[in-house]
Amino acid sequence: MSSPFSSLVWRHFKLNPDNPTIGICQICLKTKTEKDSSILRKNNTTNLWNHLEADHYQEFSQLNLLKINQNKLL
Numbered sequence: 001m002s003s004p005f006s007s008l009v010w011r012h013f014k015l016n017p018d019n020p021t022i023g024i025c026q027i028c029l030k031t032k033t034e035k036d037s038s039i040l041r042k043n044n045t046t047n048l049w050n051h052l053e054a055d056h057y058q059e060f061s062q063l064n065l066l067k068i069n070q071n072k073l074l
């Protein structure tokens with residue numbers, strides 16, 4: 001977790017304990033299997049953000065608001 005901004009996305013993901021390059025979407029996990037909820041995060045959290053934006057826009061917007069508020073505090 002390189003920055004406070006990227007760590008925000010981890011509110012909706014957890015790391016796959018067997019493979020730390022994979023984040024598991026906690027929202028998808030409610031309705032899908034763990035395998036279907038897995039998102040490869042590579043070196044950053046961009047894929048996780050993209051997944052939220054595409055599939056869970058409400059959660060994405062909420063995190064974006066938090067992001068903007070954190071920016072104001074800096």
Ligand SMILES: [Zn+2]
Pocket residue numbers: 025026027028029037051055056
């Ligand atoms: Zn998801």
